Amino acid sequence: MNHDKQCFNVGMIGVGDITMLHYPAYQNFDHARLAAICDVDPQLLAQKRAQWGIDNATTDYRQLLANPEIDIVEVNTPHHLHERIVVDALQAGKHVACQKPIATRVCEADAMIAAAKTSKGMLRILENFVFYPSYVKAKELLDAGEIGEPLTIRFKLGSSLFGSRWIPLKTELWHLAESEYGRGQAVFDDGYHKLSLAMYFFGEIECVKGFIDRSFGYIDEPAQLIWRYKNTSVLGSFDIAFSPTLFTKSDYFSADERVEIVGTRGIISLTCCTGRLTDEAPLILYRDGKRTMFDDLETDWQVSFTAAIRDFPIAIKQQRQTLLSGERALAILKFAYALTIGAKNGIELRPDDITDELVAQEFSLPITPKSGSY
């Protein structure tokens, strides 16, 4: 594998809805270009081929992997298909960027991590929140001690039905169906971003407790979750409210996302990400009786995807790991399951204790993975 290559060729496996946010990252970008696409849906494939002007298109991912010109592979398929494709790609010597979550089972994630260790290629799990400008800035402020010793971190998700573009019903139904397997949209799927941030700011999780309700049978909201960290005394919380008729303007998903970090000297407030509920500055630092509004931070959610995607080829050239590593992504997966299972049973759980057997037992799943349609 040539890490010194000027411009990497990227093959995208899975060109569904989310890839509308991936494509712009490759425009006017010297370090990588989108060279090939793949999807099992020939109609969708043809549409993207025409829209993006990509001639190299196939419905069989193996063909894409067999192309020696392809250096980096993006895996944007349904979650239960991640393992097979990622492992195959790594074994083919490709660098792999896989959309979050890493997988739906611990064994699948383990297999992907193991494959990365023996591959010439690098594995990263694409989670864009850790590249969102105000969150990156907040991390800088934290590390610089701007608010003193951190005490608590709070995440808020308020989801709404109004204010964003139309989300295809098929996408929504898929999310709702996943909730039956402990992979609810709020805590597990979209929640993955918040949990990733929780670990981005303060590291590994020791234990979790809390409550998750169910609205309209399938939606894992409202919820109130709390946790301890392993290596810091910071306590974390995540509250989720379903506010369906609260208009939340967004070009993507109508979600009110806030983070508040209280420290011994100050408070950092992060007021938006995917959606905009208010007109406040995206980051507000309160310290010594003064509020500093960081109005110069870009708030468009697209920016985080672009930053995340572009960092990978640069990281390859620099031979460094970019976020998320496979290990971190697995830790987040366990964190999500610990919250879901713990809340279901009213008990405290440690993410380290999450196993596939436990998950399968809780959600009446077969332990052996089911075969995918890819």
Added chain:
Amino acid sequence: MNVEELRPQEINQGKPLSLKLVVTISVGILQLAARLPDWLLLATLRVVKFFITLLKQDGSELQMVDDLISILSTDPRGNTIIRRLFLDNRPRQLQALIHGVIKHQLPSSNHAFVAIAAVPSPRRRVKPWLAPRIALIGKGFDCQKLTLAYQQTHRCHLTVIDSVRELTKEFDAWEIGPSPQLSLDLLEDALATGITLSLHYQALPDPEATCRILELASGHRTPLRIFYPYLYFAPVQRLKRLIESDEIGELATVRIRATVAGKGGLLTPEPIPKTDYLAHPGFDHFLLLTYLGGPMEQIAVYLNPMSQDHGGQALISGKYAAPGRYGLLELTSAPHLFIRSPYFPYDLEAELAGSNGIIWLRRGMGDRCYLAPITVRVGKRAYSLGVESGVPQSWDVVYTTAVEHFLGILAGRGVALINDADIRSAAKIKGAVMAAAEQKSVVMV
């Protein structure tokens, strides 16, 4: 936040008159009055003053009428000027002024208490022309402020006492603050003999004592008022009103963050015990948790030691009895944080989310920033409630309001601001937190 118009007030409760008609009639009356001979106009104003005095004992309306009477009777030039103000103008100007007064400035019922339940009339009814005799015992900041508020009202005889031996049945009411001398027997005896009690929320040692005293008060049908400052804080009352009126739909989450800061107040923060800190006034907001969301059924807790010098934190999360409702009380000690405050640098913020919107409460005793105390985001609207709507934000008003409330109870026109179930639940949650922190599971309360 964008401030939008508050909803226009109803003119009356009966058949709604059109605003235009009311304005026209009002302008006609004012212009007619401006043409009346002096003696008739003065007589009319004196009648108006009589009715205002009956309804309110003070206020700017009374002062305005007094000023008018004075000018009309003693200042011929002033007399002329005032009359001409109503007669020599563009009709549209006067109509616009009256329209604005009616639409935007009439007294609103929103400043009244949110009454949760009726309070039984005191068994010892104080005659209206007599001032009730109240004994006050207890230590602490709240007791000092209540003492001052009682003394300033001039409508009661307050006796501050040091020893429970002096709490005699000669008093019509007892105002009980935190005091190590208190016993449940003493309080029971008082209730049995019809003494109206006001009890500080931290006066009782444990949940059992709290539940017992509530039962006793109910059994003896004697009014018992629980004093908790935030029940009398106008922004919290407005918050409660918004919840009760379903402004944000079905309430789903209640999050309260309470921080004891180290700087910014005129008073030094009260000492925080390292482990048993839940009773610290900067942290003891279990009543607010239940006042806003109702009784809780289960809690899950993480507690860390708190230190005045190094900080600390605690999270108390819970499931309310109301379906689909959850709460969080987040406590932090931030020794180097600056919170501007007229008294202690105690910061309190709350966020309530419902099916239609969110309400933020931005301050408590401390003022972290000059944002309006309440901001609402509902549907496609956003508005704030603060200085523009006359929401009193001074912490001193808490105590004058509390005194007015208790005097109202003593006069037989009392309302309960919080129900017994919420009080019991708050006491039980507080009592269960330490044990819950040790549990590897959620705990029933």
